[in-house]
Amino acid sequence: MMHPVVPVKTYVFVFLALITLTATTVAVSKIELGEYNFVAAMTIAVIKGSLVVWFFMHVNRSSSLTRLFVGAGFFWMAILIVFTLSDYISRGWLPGGTWWK
Amino acid sequence: MWVFLLTEIMFFGGMFGGYTVYRNMYPEAFASTSRFMEVTLGGINTAVLITSSFTMALAVRSAQIGKKRALITLLICTLVLGIVFLGIKYVEYHEKWVDHHIPGPGFHYDDPRYAQQAQILFYLYFAMTGMHALHMIVGAGLIVTLIVMAARNRFSKGWYTPVEIIGLYWHFVDIVWIFLFPLLYLIGHHP
Numbered sequence: 001m002m003h004p005v006v007p008v009k010t011y012v013f014v015f016l017a018l019i020t021l022t023a024t025t026v027a028v029s030k031i032e033l034g035e036y037n038f039v040a041a042m043t044i045a046v047i048k049g050s051l052v053v054w055f056f057m058h059v060n061r062s063s064s065l066t067r068l069f070v071g072a073g074f075f076w077m078a079i080l081i082v083f084t085l086s087d088y089i090s091r092g093w094l095p096g097g098t099w100w101k
Numbered sequence: 102m103w104v105f106l107l108t109e110i111m112f113f114g115g116m117f118g119g120y121t122v123y124r125n126m127y128p129e130a131f132a133s134t135s136r137f138m139e140v141t142l143g144g145i146n147t148a149v150l151i152t153s154s155f156t157m158a159l160a161v162r163s164a165q166i167g168k169k170r171a172l173i174t175l176l177i178c179t180l181v182l183g184i185v186f187l188g189i190k191y192v193e194y195h196e197k198w199v200d201h202h203i204p205g206p207g208f209h210y211d212d213p214r215y216a217q218q219a220q221i222l223f224y225l226y227f228a229m230t231g232m233h234a235l236h237m238i239v240g241a242g243l244i245v246t247l248i249v250m251a252a253r254n255r256f257s258k259g260w261y262t263p264v265e266i267i268g269l270y271w272h273f274v275d276i277v278w279i280f281l282f283p284l285l286y287l288i289g290h291h292p
Binding site for chain 1: 103104106107110111114115117118121122125126140144147148151152154155157158159162165166268269272273275276279280282283284287288289
């Protein structure tokens, strides 16, 4: 597991970006934006998580195999959330569907 | 290590999935609970955890270039920040205890419309932050092991794999919190 040494500057920059984004997400949550509050909060969370994965966890310098596993993890989460929601949100959409009762 | 982290994603994914379903069912009730969440403490904790991830990344870097003293110092910084996080978490849990916001027979919620549904959120809150805190405690134990190993000159430029993989674990736990913080503390929060 030998990786090239990343300059400290990169870590400092990522760290400052993460702190700034944390302050931003708290500030945005205090503004009334309706549904977009949730969208904004999750967008910032995804950006922060990606920064940690990409730089702190060295995925930007990792092998294709590692990247495949990271991608599989995200893809699995996407399946879980999207399929669950497509079930729960679409319940009751079909008309007259109580013939089985 | 990434395979293990993948199983961890599935583990936490189940709880995030449960959260998604219940938030979809009772959005108003979930939003109403957020005013009982300590956003300031949660925000400070987020910053503390991000800083600990930063010191961990620098610790891995010190191991790469074979700087033993810097490695030990940075690992101790990470450990201290992790313990600070757990300390703040304790303060928050204690507040929930005082306010009767722990699910169960003693649960009390001011708004009778949401009394049942809010209990679900607090149940998820304790399950998710509790499992996260447990991961932090395990991580703290692993970092202590790393400090001992580093002090005994077990690592070199050519071999620092434990530092690297425990670093990955620590960053993963950080990412879980990055998602927990907006989901549990920031939804419907407009004072």
